[in-house]
Amino acid sequence: YWKDQHLRWTPAEHEGIQQVHLDPSDLWMPDLALYNRVGGDVAPTWGAAPLLVKSDGTVMWFPPSYFKVPCALDLALWPRDTHNCTVSLGSWAHYGAQLDLVLMGNNSGVVMGELHQGPQWEVVGVVGARNTHIDLTIVFTVTRRASQHAAYINTSMMGV
Template sequence: MRWVDERLTWTPSDFGGQSTLLVPPEDVWRPQLYLLQSFDRMQDIGNVSMMVRLSSSGLVIWNPGSVLKIVCSVDVTYFPFDTQTCNISVTGWVYTTNEVMFYVTNSTVNEDNLSSNSQWTLESAAVLTISDIGQTALPTINIELILKRRSDFFVVYIVFPMVFLGSINNLVFVMPANSGERTSVAITTFLSFIVFMQMINDAVPESSAPMAYIYYYILFLLIYSSVIIFLCIVSLRIHDKEIPVSSTVERVVYFLRFWWLKRKKKSIVMPERKFSNGSEQMEVESNKFHGYTEENKECSSPKVTWKLVGKTFDIYWFSVLLLSFWVMTIQTFANLYNNQGF
């Protein structure tokens, strides 16, 4: 900080050419500065042990220094790819703009003594505004710090394991129904998502307005895993049925699983016929060439059992749930990385 005090001028030639000197801060007037965003109290800026440099022209140069604890409002919407804006207001609390006015000589913040941080990187730092709007306004300097979170740790520690667990959670439909492990694997994965929710809760500041989007993704995974558990139980019930399959279920299974047989049947060309001595005979070679065999004829009408119904149920739900999982995952983390809303 610099200001001119006309009472502290002298002629250097009268004092052996001495044009500057250092004096204790309590021997000169200096502004009382306070930090509005202080952590626990209104903190004054400036160490009283910092010497003040005087010039013969009355120029006073004071470089106060201190370790400041500042409270910033955190927006965790895009955690762990979030960028935070921290505003700092340095004000002369006891002055009015008629008594003291702050002027900024540089719109940027000096970063020469900036040390690297393991959790945040400083994107930019600038002096935004100076309050000189009226006599009742406090003389204030506003500083804006833009900090970006280092997301590598959270991606490796939280994001990748969640995505991997979500992708293998759907594989319970591929497991044999008689193995008896489907439900236990699904429940174990569900509990794993609960653990990840607790890990995220420990890393993200508690906030309901706004809420981190990654919590919505965790909620989706919990619902997704709950649906898988429910469908696993339904699938096991289907596999264990022993009553005859109803005609309605048969038609549904034919439509979902064997519709391609109809297309295959239409593409089969009927065998050629050869007339010899007034009798009709079929050529075996022609049958083989056109793909028409007795086996194809039998396969055109497969027998539907409850085991076949269960396999059809597993295949289709595996496909639907896997597609919904990857669509939600890609959309969520693409929006988080680009800091876009849903």
């Protein structure tokens, strides 16, 4: 989320309206860049989602997102391996006095209930940090969902 002092209003003066939803094309949006994207442009892929603007000037935006980032691989425990995948977000055009990025919720910045997990991987942890250069680092810890076939092979190998 971010705050825009120009979007403040007193609800009592506007029929008690405390918040409104707006299209992202109607307001200024921060130029968030994915610093460590794999393959090509650093612009993240954001899905369509309205902005929630509160009377105190807080602007909240929860777009569905698709990021392709590198993961530190350690296959020593395959097929029960766990990996850390890091997402680094920030702005190329704005510095801290102009754009202050803040993590929400459980301090990861990720709404876990809305996280789509594929059949091969399970997200077992998310940790976020706001860095001194006003960028965000979010680390997803994922573990492989070992198939019955892989478990069967492991059991057979250990039994021999």
